[in-house]
Amino acid sequence: MIDILKVSKIFETKSQKIEAVKDVSLTIDKGEIFGIIGYSGAGKSTLIRLLNGLELPTSGEIIIGDDSIGALSKKELRKKRQKVSMIFQHFNLLWSRTVKENIMMPLEIAGLKKEEREKRADELIDLVGLRGREHNYPSELSGGQKQRVGIARALSNRPEVLLCDEATSALDPETTEEVLNLLLEIRETLGLTIVLITHEMEVIRKICDRAAVMEDGRVVEVAPVLKLFQNPEHGVTKRFVRDDIDDEDTELQIESIKKTFPNATILKLGFVGTGARAPIVSMLVKKFDLDINILSGNIKNTNEESYGHLYIAVNITEELLYAVIDELSKENVKVEVAQ
Numbered sequence: 001m002i003d004i005l006k007v008s009k010i011f012e013t014k015s016q017k018i019e020a021v022k023d024v025s026l027t028i029d030k031g032e033i034f035g036i037i038g039y040s041g042a043g044k045s046t047l048i049r050l051l052n053g054l055e056l057p058t059s060g061e062i063i064i065g066d067d068s069i070g071a072l073s074k075k076e077l078r079k080k081r082q083k084v085s086m087i088f089q090h091f092n093l094l095w096s097r098t099v100k101e102n103i104m105m106p107l108e109i110a111g112l113k114k115e116e117r118e119k120r121a122d123e124l125i126d127l128v129g130l131r132g133r134e135h136n137y138p139s140e141l142s143g144g145q146k147q148r149v150g151i152a153r154a155l156s157n158r159p160e161v162l163l164c165d166e167a168t169s170a171l172d173p174e175t176t177e178e179v180l181n182l183l184l185e186i187r188e189t190l191g192l193t194i195v196l197i198t199h200e201m202e203v204i205r206k207i208c209d210r211a212a213v214m215e216d217g218r219v220v221e222v223a224p225v226l227k228l229f230q231n232p233e234h235g236v237t238k239r240f241v242r243d244d245i246d247d248e249d250t251e252l253q254i255e256s257i258k259k260t261f262p263n264a265t266i267l268k269l270g271f272v273g274t275g276a277r278a279p280i281v282s283m284l285v286k287k288f289d290l291d292i293n294i295l296s297g298n299i300k301n302t303n304e305e306s307y308g309h310l311y312i313a314v315n316i317t318e319e320l321l322y323a324v325i326d327e328l329s330k331e332n333v334k335v336e337v338a339q
């Protein structure tokens, strides 16, 4: 669906050249929700703006569907943007127009007749859950409702790709969850391909199928989301995952537990999928007659699977430890001995 081929973007200012995107290659499949995460200045906005031709690459090529974005004329590009639409962090609504008028704007530009515009806007108002609000002005809406208008407006011309530029960064956690669920729903019902940029690993975890991690203009890691969380390889990915799981507290706890129970062995049990719901601790207690001290635990959900970990402290001989590791591996639980 989307092929980004060796794309670089250099901004030349009077005093310097800034290479905002460096030699990025990615393929995004039809129907996929693909996340791009990075800290501020990593190049995410530039990369997403390259996808709808708001910026043109200095080198490389971007192909969406059958079109090479750089090869399109201005007119063709305007037409293509109807199929590759975008939502924004600050919604970019027209404040002097009502919800319905905002949603009809792109249809007016596309030249649809008034009745067709009205009909389509009505469908979209229902789709994004804004029935009853269609005659309100943006200033009368909550942040989540404003983003629903943004989404409806972006969907008005039946796009194939929806680009989301930090679409939930201005929203509180509960509203973020609602908007993310709406994006999941419209991917299901409309079969859209969604590309989103964010600096929040939680957004990646909740709705993306795969994600790319960017640092200093480069993509440093690309993987299915579960893999990124379970086995992050690059330092930046590890930082994002740790921030999401909040492991720093655990590290501190481990230090203090080691002092309190100098003879205890501290184990980190990692679960995925059904393992995340199995009664592992009671099995260990019954089968190996162990005294188990639970230190901390964390189970998170991605859009497909649960995964998580549990830190426990046990007094255990080396021989028994191997038997425990063996037993847990049968349950698909990964064991690490914390040092």
Ligand SMILES: Nc1ncnc2c1ncn2[C@@H]1O[C@H](COP(=O)(O)OP(=O)(O)OP(=O)(O)O)[C@@H](O)[C@H]1O
Pocket (backbone or CB within 6 Å): 011, 012, 013, 018, 019, 020, 038, 039, 040, 041, 042, 043, 044, 045, 046, 047, 199
């Ligand atoms: N139009 C521009 N002219 C000059 N430099 C730019 C321009 N746009 C972006 N940059 C620079 O390119 C680099 C990448 O910026 P970009 O906005 O793409 O990063 P980002 O990951 O989206 O960051 P943020 O999350 O803060 O928006 C930065 O150093 C930025 O200053």
